[in-house]
Amino acid sequence: NCALDSAVAISGGLDMRFEAVYYRAERLWQPMLAQTLRDDFAVGKWGERFRARLTKDQMKNLMRAAHVSELGKSAAVAYNGFRDLDHYYSEMSALGDIPIEEYSGPSLEPQRRIQSLSIPLLVIHALDDPLVTFRTVGANHGLMHPTNLTKTGTGNLLLLLTKGGGHVGWPLGWFFFLNTWKWMNDAAMSFTNAVDHSRKEG
Structure with a gap:
């Protein structure tokens, strides 16, 4: 039972495991970006928390x-x-519980996370995103093809992919x-307004 009516993911990813091999970025x-994140958050804003929880080698x-x-x-x-970076990326991804080898298969197991998507989710992503690879949201074949992705579960996944x-x-x-x-x-506003309008009419 979800407390939200809809959700929008902007420049995120459906499977962040592909981010681990985004060598160009x-x-x-x-x-x-890493320097800014480290300086502003890990050392600055939350520095004390990191130092309290991490070992000296981890720091x-x-x-x-x-x-x-x-x-x-x-x-x-x-x-x-x-456990590791793969575990972290898997847990933060809507498709993270799917073994990569299943992406080429004909269908998904019904217990997969994406299959239980109960509200409309719009994923907005630019194919030229320099930080989060387009591979986290789509591919030319298999499950990750946009046509196949949007058919998962109850059809609540919508993709808005732009060239730039x-x-x-x-x-x-x-x-x-x-x-x-x-x-x-x-x-994002057009999408949420459309969902709201549809819910009121339906």
């Missing part, structure tokens, strides 16, 4: 993390007691700073 964008690994996956391994995995938009971006026009996050906010 590890080389280009993630080092800058060293956290300070040396060069990209987001390493940061996840040394911070999120160690801090929250996950970056990570939590979708800039509009030459003076994009005047409409910061407008496109994605409008998309």
